[in-house]
Amino acid sequence: MYSFTEENYLKTIFYLSIGTQEGVSTNALADSTNTRAASVSDMLKRLAEKGLINYQKYRGVTLTEEGERLALLVIRKHRLWEVFLAEKLQFGWDEVHVIAEELEHIRSERLIEKLDAFLGYPKFDPHGDPIPNAAGEMPRFIYRKLSEIVEGTTVVMTGVSEHSPAFLQHLDKAGLTLGCQLKVNEISDFDKSVSVLIDNVRTLFVSHEVAKNLLVK
Amino acid sequence: MYSFTEENYLKTIFYLSIGTQEGVSTNALADSTNTRAASVSDMLKRLAEKGLINYQKYRGVTLTEEGERLALLVIRKHRLWEVFLAEKLQFGWDEVHVIAEELEHIRSERLIEKLDAFLGYPKFDPHGDPIPNAAGEMPRFIYRKLSEIVEGTTVVMTGVSEHSPAFLQHLDKAGLTLGCQLKVNEISDFDKSVSVLIDNVRTLFVSHEVAKNLLVK
DNA sequence: TAATTTTTTTAGATTAGTCTAAATTTTTTA
DNA sequence: TAAAAAATTTAGACTAATCTAAAAAAATTA
Numbered sequence: 278m279y280s281f282t283e284e285n286y287l288k289t290i291f292y293l294s295i296g297t298q299e300g301v302s303t304n305a306l307a308d309s310t311n312t313r314a315a316s317v318s319d320m321l322k323r324l325a326e327k328g329l330i331n332y333q334k335y336r337g338v339t340l341t342e343e344g345e346r347l348a349l350l351v352i353r354k355h356r357l358w359e360v361f362l363a364e365k366l367q368f369g370w371d372e373v374h375v376i377a378e379e380l381e382h383i384r385s386e387r388l389i390e391k392l393d394a395f396l397g398y399p400k401f402d403p404h405g406d407p408i409p410n411a412a413g414e415m416p417r418f419i420y421r422k423l424s425e426i427v428e429g430t431t432v433v434m435t436g437v438s439e440h441s442p443a444f445l446q447h448l449d450k451a452g453l454t455l456g457c458q459l460k461v462n463e464i465s466d467f468d469k470s471v472s473v474l475i476d477n478v479r480t481l482f483v484s485h486e487v488a489k490n491l492l493v494k
Numbered sequence: 495m496y497s498f499t500e501e502n503y504l505k506t507i508f509y510l511s512i513g514t515q516e517g518v519s520t521n522a523l524a525d526s527t528n529t530r531a532a533s534v535s536d537m538l539k540r541l542a543e544k545g546l547i548n549y550q551k552y553r554g555v556t557l558t559e560e561g562e563r564l565a566l567l568v569i570r571k572h573r574l575w576e577v578f579l580a581e582k583l584q585f586g587w588d589e590v591h592v593i594a595e596e597l598e599h600i601r602s603e604r605l606i607e608k609l610d611a612f613l614g615y616p617k618f619d620p621h622g623d624p625i626p627n628a629a630g631e632m633p634r635f636i637y638r639k640l641s642e643i644v645e646g647t648t649v650v651m652t653g654v655s656e657h658s659p660a661f662l663q664h665l666d667k668a669g670l671t672l673g674c675q676l677k678v679n680e681i682s683d684f685d686k687s688v689s690v691l692i693d694n695v696r697t698l699f700v701s702h703e704v705a706k707n708l709l710v711k
Numbered sequence: 712t713a714a715t716t717t718t719t720t721t722a723g724a725t726t727a728g729t730c731t732a733a734a735t736t737t738t739t740t741a
Numbered sequence: 742t743a744a745a746a747a748a749t750t751t752a753g754a755c756t757a758a759t760c761t762a763a764a765a766a767a768a769t770t771a
Contacts (some may be wrong), residue, residue, distance in 0.1 A: 280757080282757080282758065290740090291521075296723070302718080303719055303720085304717090304718065304719080304758090312758085312759070312760090313759080313760065313761080314718075314719060314720080315719085315720075315721080315759085315761080316760070316761070317719090317724095318719065318720050318721080319720095319721095319757095319758075319759080320757095320758080321759090322720095323758095333717055334719075334720070334721080335718080335765095335766060335767065341746050344754095365609065366605070366609060366612055368608070372604075376600070376601075376602050376605055379600045379601065379602075380597075380600060380751070383593070383596045383597060383765095384596065385593050385596075387589075387591075388579075388583070388593055391583040391584065391585070392583060395582055395583055410590075412664055422610075434765085472625040493771095497727075497728090499727080499728065519748075519749090520748070520749055520750085521747090521748065521749080528749065529728085529729070529730090530729080530730065530731080531748075531749060531750080532730070532732095532749085532750075532751080532752095533728070533729050533730070535750050535751080536727095536728075536729080536750090536751095537727095537729095539750095540727090540728095551736085551749075551750070552735090552736055552737065552748080552749055552750080603754090619732080639713075655722085
């Protein structure tokens with residue numbers, strides 16, 4: 278049984294590992310966990326002793342198979358609770374993350390399997406991120422950014438790559454929700470902002486900054 | 495903001511205070527929290543400094559008004575989560591306590607108020623215990639024990655005074671559930687066991703030990 | 712490639728919550 | 742009511758997770 282802190286380190290290492298081969302650096306972890314590099318060094322030693330990470334001094338870390346399995350189980354719990362909060366308790370998608378950060382550490386396998394059933398075995402959380410299964414396996418979808426879509430193409434909004442409440446609230450105000458259809462009319466030469474037709478109904482200008490963080494298929 | 499441990503001490507002091515005027519003793523707390531008296535002494539000093547308990551060395555403790563309010567808010571969360579687990583996730587009433595011991599420490603007022611609404615503002619948890627309101631107030635019902643009911647009387651089962659899984663599973667097997675009607679046919683001279691007619695349908699013999707822990711009105 | 716800068720680790724403390732053993736206070740008993 | 746027993750507190754130590762400051766290693770730069 279692992280502590281809240283250990284679970285959080287595993288989760289953070291998992292997220293920082295996405296899209297790189299190299300190990301995660303001590304400083305990157307210190308930034309993400311709001312601690313100092315010295316504290317991270319200590320913790321890495323302990324996690325390595327427990328066989329959850331591959332760690333050589335000064336070399337950065339990667340998760341072992343077991344470490345990754347555990348990280349994905351925490352992420353599974355986090356995302357299932359997010360679905361519960363959004364769908365059953367009517368929380369906004371900008372509010373669910375903070376609460377799920379606590380709920381993800383509740384220790385009961387039966388609880389999470391029953392919650393999964395209660396929610397109807399959802400495949401995605403409120404931000405469009407996939408939910409790992411009980412074995413700690415997660416499908417990897419490769420979505421494109423709206424900013425990379427060529428003019429004239431029609432796509433569907435499937436996720437976001439930025440999860441801050443400020444960004445999500447901005448999308449709410451713009452009426453951009455998961456599943457909406459987006460036709461890229463024109464990309465501005467001036468500021469790379471994108472003019473999109475939403476659900477064949479109305480046109481909206483999306484800044485490049487926003488377009489970079491919208492995932493589509 | 496108080497730690498899990500502090501919240502648990504407050505809750506335990508609250509429960510051990512029920513039905514006595516005197517303060518709760520250090521040893522009683524050590525028993526209930528599975529720690530040693532020395533650890534309890536240390537913690538009592540801290541809780542007293544924070545104004546949550548009235549504490550004089552060697553004299554036992556009582557909760558201050560603020561301490562009681564906090565204890566009742568933890569109990570509110572515990573009992574609401576128990577309702578969620580039993581009614582929405584189909585856990586048995588013998589299983590909900592252990593999981594709610596963790597969930598009760600999740601810190602979000604909005605979460606608990608939304609959960610309350612989602613559950614339809616329940617007044618009682620799955621064991622028949624009343625749920626405190628958001629202000630930390632709880633109605634006090636005085637129920638009698640089945641063992642004190644005179645022959646010929648008909649009552650309704652409203653609660654239990656023993657919450658162990660073993661006891662609750664025993665009641666399940668006997669078919670004794672909250673709300674069932676119990677007519678006391680006869681109390682045995684030999685072993686004080688009670689013969690009861692359940693819901694006007696079938697007769698059951700209930701041991702004195704069980705009858706003492708069944709609350710009725 | 713030697714010097715400088717950056718990153719990481721080690722050394723030594725700190726805090727919350729716990730422990731055992733010893734000391735102290737209260738309660739019980741004879 | 743004095744002695745014995747029980748309950749409680751204090752003293753000193755431990756663990757997990759953190760910190761600052763200093764030392765060491767790696768990376769960058771001139």
